[in-house]
Amino acid sequence: MAPQHSQTYIRTAAATVIALTGALALSACSSATEEVDSELGFVAAEQNPDAEITVWVDAAREPIATAFAEENPDIPISIETYDGNAGGSGSFQTRIALFDQSGEGWPDVVFSSQTNDTSWAAKENAGVQAFAAPLNQGYLDESYLDGFTPGALDPMTVDGTVYGVRNDLAPVLLWYNQDLLDEFGYDIPETWEEYEELSDKLAAEHPGYILGSVGDSFVGTYVYYWGAQAPIFQLDGNTFSSDFEDPYSVAMTDMLDHMVDNGTLVTDSIFSATFVENYADKIVAMPGPAWYAGAIFQNPDNVNAPAGTIGAANPLYWEGEDQVTGNVGGGVWYASSHSENLDAVAAFLEYVTASEAAVELATGLPAYQSTADSWLAGQAESGFFLGDFEGAMSTAASSVWSGWGFPNFSPEVAYAEVVVPALAEGTPIADVTADWQERYLNEAQINGYETAQR
Template sequence: MFRRRSRRAIRIVPLLMAALLLASCAVPGTGEDRPVTLTYWSWTSGSQELADRFNATHDHIRVTFEKVPAGTAGGYSKMFNAVKAGKAPDVVAVEYPQLPGFVTQQVLQPLDPYGVTDLGDQYPDWAWRQVALGGQVYGLPMNIGPTVMFYRTDLFAEYGLTPPTTWEEFRTTAETVAAEHPGVTLTNFGTNDAALLAGLAWQAGARWFDSGSGHWQVDATDEAGARFAGYWESLVDDGLVTARPTFAEQHVTQLQQGTSLTVLAAPWTAANIQRFAPDLAGRWGAAPLPAWPEGPASGNYGGSSLAVPRGADHPEEAMEFIRWVSTSPDAVEAVAQVNTSYPANTTLTDHWGTAIEAANPYVAGMDLPAAAGAAARTVNPAWEWGPDMTEGFARLVDEATAWIGRPEGIRTALARWQDATVDQLRQRGFTVPE
């Protein structure tokens, strides 16, 4: 009996030792050393690539990417509902126009406790102002959209044109194109994109919103706004540019057939041009927007920040992921082939230029890094977004679609939008002076 018990004990001891060894080895995904899992919601191209690269280079945090609809197409509603239901993801992408709405409705938590303020000097002042609201920082800029002009280098050369450097030259060039090449126009003025409309107004010196007095002031028809609107109305009325939805079927046909020679947009738009006109590789260049008499300037068109919703389970780890996305050259390289967005972080711009040209033959030779860099340095920092641009942009698209193409159509659309915006803000309890 004694020997049988001894043999049994001998068999059991190695099993116990093996179990103890396994428990002490920090096997990934088990035990106390299991990596923290973050949920990341976005719709922007390259998001999955960012998560994959981060996971490949970090052991203690794992990021799970979940694609949501574009923000204004339902993604933002999904985020709001998740926070209200106590099921917030850890990281969300929020565009700059919509960030104030997230803050006023208490959807996001400030990032100041997690060291974000130490990063402020790595971003253009105007970009940092987009995320620093009410004395606290609610997001870290990921990319920005300084507005530039893409143009057909081959057709410009064939027609003897040079990229216009002023808006006066732009009109003269448009007149030359219309007179000498019937059926061809210099550009299309998009009627379906409120963010681009805002970017062009921003570049002209307009200020749609101002909260500096402690109350919201709304003015889309000030002197600069009227100048911007009147200029484009004259081009549309005189048939020097088309006015139709950007990248809708007719516009895509124009680009493919070379009957629209430029696209006024942001660096990220290069990926859209590639998507809709893949056969035109090597035929596009990029230049800064034409200037108003005051000198070179740009507005911002698009771009996103990364933020942490209230109720997120792992804010410290979320901040580590956000910091990596916004400051790491590795993150730039991860998305270079699929996303041409310009990084907000000024320490990454040279690396970005090299990376996108190496990863994407369509962009190579376009001079996009130089044009985007020049534009980013001249964005007017005075621009401010209102407290509910998700609804505001939807309303502006409705007005633009209804009015652009009619006499004084852009000015009418902006005036109607301004009045409706003031009414809506007052209904929500905001004080808006007459």
């Protein structure tokens, strides 16, 4: 059941927008030079409650958008699928820039898999106000925004203004196959050191079984380096820095090279047919984000593990160091500041984050607290996952390392262009870290950041 405040929130938003429309009669093409309304925090277009809203989603979010359309037949909606800016493709920013140039055509809502998109979506472009509408300056009700898990909206907050709502949390934890651990006589590793030690035992005693993959750009960057507190992707004000010589960075590079060499880390993408065919039943343990729950282990097209075999444990950390972890995305919904039907946009945002459908269609840990509680309760009741699933998820969600940066470009692109080809050729990661770092620094400079190489 949706939170009790939902209908009140929608009515409040509607009243605000209608009042502003009558008082201001603002134009649809919002210029950054027009007077910003203090009750919204942006220049609103002239509102039309019958205007169709256009929503961009990736394939995974299409079901929740479709569910909204079916449950709200009175709201005209057009659902368009795109890549979700996956892998830092830049498609979201590129397409919005074209609409900024033409002064029309913007979508009303956009889902992005990249939390770093806020850094550009919150800025004006060529004299046109920022695409992302400020959400906590009077547009969305505070009681709704306060319902998100503490910290969930931090990556979308710039100078105290919230520019997007989080779809899900994606902290990294350790997934394990209890049947294989029992069969081989192994314990669940708790530290990166124990994880590496387990790799040597596994390689020697049960070759062919694995502890994960480094074939995806999000895994190499977010799961391993972010989780290791490696300062390879940091932002301080307008200064970007990347340090592959830091002890944490070196230790993680060495560990990954060692485990690739002994065969317990493979270079296949976890979404590839070869990975599913060769390793679906050979994963002994694997660090990965919360959304592996539905996208990997409960997915008929992926690992599709039998119920009662997979468990979730606390994130790995360096022995004697802070018990922190990485984060892999956790998609974001952006409302367009140019929308002509802000009421419908508000209703859509609440539906996809805080409704019963948001619980039923979630593949990972929802960012909205009540939705997360219901989803976790449902997982516990189903008995699909072993161990303290809820405890591990909660621990991971509250342990994400704060040292990672959010500039307006993705760390995944450089990994895909430099590291993945090197691994395919059998080249150790350590041999290409200089090129990897240079790629980051160059991209930062292209995007207008000062750089500091450490």
